[in-house]
Amino acid sequence: MSARRNLQAVATLLLCGASLVAQIGGRATRPKVQRPDGAVWEVIRNNCTACHGIDDYAFYAQDRAAWSKLIANKHKAGEADISDADRSLLLDWLVSKFGPETKPFPRTYVPHEITTFFSDPEAKRLLDRACTKCHGLEQVQTARKAAEGWRVTLVDMRERGAQISDQDLEQLVEWLDRVWGTNEDK
Ligand code: HEC
Numbered sequence: 001m002s003a004r005r006n007l008q009a010v011a012t013l014l015l016c017g018a019s020l021v022a023q024i025g026g027r028a029t030r031p032k033v034q035r036p037d038g039a040v041w042e043v044i045r046n047n048c049t050a051c052h053g054i055d056d057y058a059f060y061a062q063d064r065a066a067w068s069k070l071i072a073n074k075h076k077a078g079e080a081d082i083s084d085a086d087r088s089l090l091l092d093w094l095v096s097k098f099g100p101e102t103k104p105f106p107r108t109y110v111p112h113e114i115t116t117f118f119s120d121p122e123a124k125r126l127l128d129r130a131c132t133k134c135h136g137l138e139q140v141q142t143a144r145k146a147a148e149g150w151r152v153t154l155v156d157m158r159e160r161g162a163q164i165s166d167q168d169l170e171q172l173v174e175w176l177d178r179v180w181g182t183n184e185d186k
């Protein structure tokens with residue numbers, strides 16, 4: 001092996017090490033998109049989900065023309081070709097869920113490390129301050145999710161306009177999982 005090849009091997013190892021550290025530091029949180037019903041789901045199931053899921057759609061907030069262009073640009077000819085009628089159904093749904101007036105889910109939110117935890121009054125104060133502007137708290141109280149699911153919801157709420165810092169967001173995730181997690185006895 002030449003000295004140059006050896007150097008390349010070392011560089012590759014170092015790069016692997018760096019990405020491992022980045023992963024231990026935390027992965028970016030991914031959106032969770034609720035599956036549509038009926039005809040739209042049929043179009044997606046028949047034409048799209050063989051290769052990838054639907055969650056990535058939430059990274060975009062754009063109009064019909066931009067959706068159409070994105071789908072054309074992301075795929076080679078023949079990969080995502082669908083009939084005009086199916087395309088029209090799909091675009092209607094995409095624009096209704098991820099149109100220009102919505103906020104895209106961030107690709108880059110990595111959970112912040114926390115070392116202190118909310119007491120019940122602290123969590124309730126934050127819920128009252130940050131979560132009651134657009135809807136009541138019943139929708140929070142009746143939901144049950146594991147920490148990962150609560151984080152996706154809170155990042156989504158922040159994109160929609162909830163005023164909450166990274167630190168508060170993670171403390172609230174921890175508290176919601178503790179109090180309204182998915183354990184049977186909670
Ligand atoms: C044959 C496999 C295949 C099929 C079928 C397919 N896709 Fe894709 N799609 C891909 C690949 C591969 C990428 C990533 C391309 C890139 O980022 O360069 C992609 C990327 C995308 C993206 C961008 C995702 C992101 O994170 O930015 C969207 C949106 C998308 N596809 C929607 C669709 C829709 C809607 C359909 C059905 C009409 C569909 N795809 C069908 C392979 C497929």
Ligand code: HEC
Nearest residue numbers: 130131132133134135139140143153157160161162163164
């Ligand atoms: C700027 C407006 C706004 C604020 C502030 C807001 N929400 Fe929401 N929330 C929404 C909207 C809009 C929906 C309905 C989303 C949908 O239908 O997909 C929603 C739905 C929800 C849901 C049910 C959907 C799910 O993902 O489980 C929960 C739980 C929730 N919000 C929790 C919260 C919490 C906790 C806060 C405070 C950190 C908060 N929201 C603050 C706008 C807001």
